[in-house]
Amino acid sequence: MEALDYHAEERRKAEFDVEEMKIVWAGSRQAYEISDRVARLVASDPVFRKDNRTMLSRKDLFKDTLRKAAHAWKRIIELRLSEEEASKLRFFVDQPVFTDLHWGMFIPAIKGQGNEEQQQKWLPMAYKMQIIGCYAQTELGHGSNVQGLETTATFDPETDEFVIHSPTLTSSKWWPGGLGKVSTHALIYARLITDGQDHGVHGFIVQLRSLDDHLPLPGITVGDIGMKFGSGAYNSMDNGVLRFDHVRILRDQMLMGVSQVTREGKFMQSDVPRQLVYGTMVYVRQKIVADASCALSRAVCIATRYSVVRRQFGSHNGGPETQVIDYKTQQSRLFPLLASAYAFRFVGEWLKWLYTDVTQRLQASDFSTLPEVHACTAGLKSVTTSATADAIEECRKLCGGHGYLSSSGLPELFAVYVPACTYEGDNVVLLLQVARFLMKTVSQLGSGKKPVGTIAYMGRSEHLLQCRCEVERAEDWLKPNVILEAFEARAARMSVTCAKNLNNFANQEEGFAQLATDLAEAAVAHVQLIIVSKFIEKLQQDIPGKGVKRQLEILFNVYALSLLHKHLGDFVASGCITPKQGALANEQLRLLYSQVHFDNPSLLLYMVLLLERLLQSTSF
Numbered sequence: 244m245e246a247l248d249y250h251a252e253e254r255r256k257a258e259f260d261v262e263e264m265k266i267v268w269a270g271s272r273q274a275y276e277i278s279d280r281v282a283r284l285v286a287s288d289p290v291f292r293k294d295n296r297t298m299l300s301r302k303d304l305f306k307d308t309l310r311k312a313a314h315a316w317k318r319i320i321e322l323r324l325s326e327e328e329a330s331k332l333r334f335f336v337d338q339p340v341f342t343d344l345h346w347g348m349f350i351p352a353i354k355g356q357g358n359e360e361q362q363q364k365w366l367p368m369a370y371k372m373q374i375i376g377c378y379a380q381t382e383l384g385h386g387s388n389v390q391g392l393e394t395t396a397t398f399d400p401e402t403d404e405f406v407i408h409s410p411t412l413t414s415s416k417w418w419p420g421g422l423g424k425v426s427t428h429a430l431i432y433a434r435l436i437t438d439g440q441d442h443g444v445h446g447f448i449v450q451l452r453s454l455d456d457h458l459p460l461p462g463i464t465v466g467d468i469g470m471k472f473g474s475g476a477y478n479s480m481d482n483g484v485l486r487f488d489h490v491r492i493l494r495d496q497m498l499m500g501v502s503q504v505t506r507e508g509k510f511m512q513s514d515v516p517r518q519l520v521y522g523t524m525v526y527v528r529q530k531i532v533a534d535a536s537c538a539l540s541r542a543v544c545i546a547t548r549y550s551v552v553r554r555q556f557g558s559h560n561g562g563p564e565t566q567v568i569d570y571k572t573q574q575s576r577l578f579p580l581l582a583s584a585y586a587f588r589f590v591g592e593w594l595k596w597l598y599t600d601v602t603q604r605l606q607a608s609d610f611s612t613l614p615e616v617h618a619c620t621a622g623l624k625s626v627t628t629s630a631t632a633d634a635i636e637e638c639r640k641l642c643g644g645h646g647y648l649s650s651s652g653l654p655e656l657f658a659v660y661v662p663a664c665t666y667e668g669d670n671v672v673l674l675l676q677v678a679r680f681l682m683k684t685v686s687q688l689g690s691g692k693k694p695v696g697t698i699a700y701m702g703r704s705e706h707l708l709q710c711r712c713e714v715e716r717a718e719d720w721l722k723p724n725v726i727l728e729a730f731e732a733r734a735a736r737m738s739v740t741c742a743k744n745l746n747n748f749a750n751q752e753e754g755f756a757q758l759a760t761d762l763a764e765a766a767v768a769h770v771q772l773i774i775v776s777k778f779i780e781k782l783q784q785d786i787p788g789k790g791v792k793r794q795l796e797i798l799f800n801v802y803a804l805s806l807l808h809k810h811l812g813d814f815v816a817s818g819c820i821t822p823k824q825g826a827l828a829n830e831q832l833r834l835l836y837s838q839v840h841f842d843n844p845s846l847l848l849y850m851v852l853l854l855e856r857l858l859q860s861t862s863f
């Protein structure tokens with residue numbers, strides 16, 4: 244029987260309820276139904292075709308993108324799509340476009356940092372797209388170091404205006420998406436100067452182009468910064484450059500939700516943390532985490548289908564050659580990526596809850612969880628995007644030469660995805676922010692302040708610094724509590740070791756600079772613990788559907804044990820596990836990959852179908 248026919252036969256026998264798995268992936272039945280409905284809408288509309296993108300010139304690609312964005316907007320209005328449906332539709336158009344920043348940053352920034360009057364003034368125009376905004380923070384000379392930004396906003400009490408100016412070449416705004424051609428307005432982050440005093444970086448709404456003829460307004464020099472990595476891909480986005488020559492704006496165009504400037508030019512910092520000015524970045528970082536699981540599942544879907552169909556070597560007596568998915572190396576490279584897609588999905592769901600929770604707390608002036616939210620969004624954005632970018636490249640390699648063809652979908656997926664390791668915060672810079680949070684927590688352990696939330700395990704560091712994992716046999720690694728304790732012990736020991744070593748330096752800053760690499764690794768250990776623990780929490784929930792929970796347990800073990808294998812040095816060096824226990828973990832991992840293989844060849848096909856079916860539930 245042809246392997247593919249065999250698939251069809253086996254598919255019907257799938258040991259788990261695929262429809263229920265799709266709902267687990269989507270997060271709820273309602274979310275699944277919206278995704279499915281909108282995905283079909285996009286797939287059936289010829290205007291949204293994607294197969295020609297890599298053959299278009301930059302100019303034609305940009306026109307094609309504008310056409311799609313306009314068509315998407317028209318369909319949203321015609322079909323009266325909800326905000327969630329509209330967001331899905333923009334997502335499925337699946338092409339970096341100015342609306343990502345208009346809807347994804349410009350509007351959230353006004354909502355998060357503007358006062359009531361400013362929201363009432365600007366949001367209706369933005370929602371109707373009568374104005375199109377971008378988020379202009381990064382400059383030629385500074386991206387990571389926000390406090391180093393040079394653009395100035397100097398208050399003129401004579402006219403009750405701010406003068407926005409680019410004093411140096413390096414103060415040119417550089418990179419903002421949507422800036423190069425499309426945006427009429429920008430949210431500019433600039434140094435607020437009143438009465439000769441510099442009050443740091445704040446947000447200002449500045450009109451860039453005329454609403455009549457779209458030409459740049461006086462004092463504004465603006466344009467596109469040119470081709471980016473790869474053909475097609477991110478070149479559908481008009482990332483731009485912007486300079487100001489003493490451009491005047493009204494005082495009420497400074498976002499005044501976090502701090503204010505009075506008519507007399509007095510700077511007023513309300514009793515909120517100044518870091519709320521960074522709120523939009525925190526919001527996008529949590530969205531990027533959810534997005535990682537989508538990009539990763541697409542790549543793994545392609546690589547799994549290829550691995551099932553591709554045959555290479557191993558023919559006996561003229562029979563069919565071996566399916567490459569039968570090879571242990573193919574399995575050990577592919578299966579952890581599938582498991583990661585589910586792990587990132589679940590931690591993304593949790594992070595969305597954490598962000599919603601902090602937003603509600605902020606409305607009640609409760610800033611208690613802000614540091615943890617910053618550490619979680621920064622850390623999870625860093626770890627999930629780095630892992631996903633590496634995974635897409637691995638999926639390309641898993642597909643041999645065909646993975647390098649544009650028609651495989653992988654090159655463009657990679658080219659569009661990889662800037663996620665840089666934008667919204669360089670991944671190393673963000674890990675160092677997590678490390679700062681960890682060191683602060685460790686330094687407070689003796690103060691009696693009990694660590695809570697994702698850092699609560701640090702309160703048990705006494706135990707975690709000397710515990711021994713109870714693993715005698717390979718199957719002991721299938722116990723979630725054993726895995727959790729190993730990851731907690733690793734994270735606690737790496738952080739406490741860093742904290743101890745910091746004391747060997749004259750001051751914290753010097754220590755931080757010298758130990759930055761160790762601190763970044765301790766941050767990764769902390770973040771991976773969060774991902775593992777949220778997967779375990781997901782499995783503790785009531786998960787309907789025949790066999791669904793069982794499959795997710797397999798994926799959890801593959802995810803956790805493949806991570807343990809990858810970072811075995813950390814676990815053994817920190818004394819959490821012995822080399823023998825590490826070897827047992829690897830043995831269990833191999834069993835997870837190949838327990839099907841030895842039992843029954845047809846069951847291997849079932850494992851493959853399981854992967855395919857799991858991925859089918861992730862194909863949107």
Ligand SMILES: CCCCCCCCCCCC(=O)SCCNC(=O)CCNC(=O)[C@H](O)C(C)(C)COP(=O)(O)OP(=O)(O)OC[C@H]1O[C@@H](n2cnc3c(N)ncnc32)[C@H](O)[C@@H]1OP(=O)(O)O
Binds near residue numbers: 347381388518524
């Ligand atoms: C669908 C998806 C795709 C959506 C589509 C996406 C399309 C692409 C969009 C890309 C858009 C962009 O790239 S927009 C530009 C993105 N740019 C960035 O992300 C810049 C990254 N840099 C930064 O965020 C900042 O410079 C930092 C955090 C690195 C440093 O800030 P800083 O002000 O110097 O602060 P620092 O001295 O380090 O720390 C002082 C104290 O503030 C705290 N702190 C720092 N930041 C925060 C924060 N955000 N929230 C709370 N607290 C904070 C620290 O923990 C510390 O607390 P304590 O220790 O004192 O207690």
Ligand SMILES: Cc1cc2nc3c(=O)[nH]c(=O)nc-3n(C[C@H](O)[C@H](O)[C@H](O)COP(=O)(O)OP(=O)(O)OC[C@H]3O[C@@H](n4cnc5c(N)ncnc54)[C@H](O)[C@@H]3O)c2cc1C
Binds near residue numbers: 418666667669
């Ligand atoms: C596709 C794309 C879209 C973008 N869209 C926007 C947008 O819409 N709006 C906007 O404002 N910006 C945007 N950006 C800019 C983006 O936010 C910045 O590029 C990003 O924040 C990184 O800053 P940087 O480029 O200055 O890198 P740098 O900070 O200069 O990083 C360069 C290297 O230095 C290292 N480094 C820097 N500081 C430290 C440190 N303290 N310790 C250790 N290592 C360090 C980094 O790890 C990195 O390896 C976009 C960027 C890209 C690529």
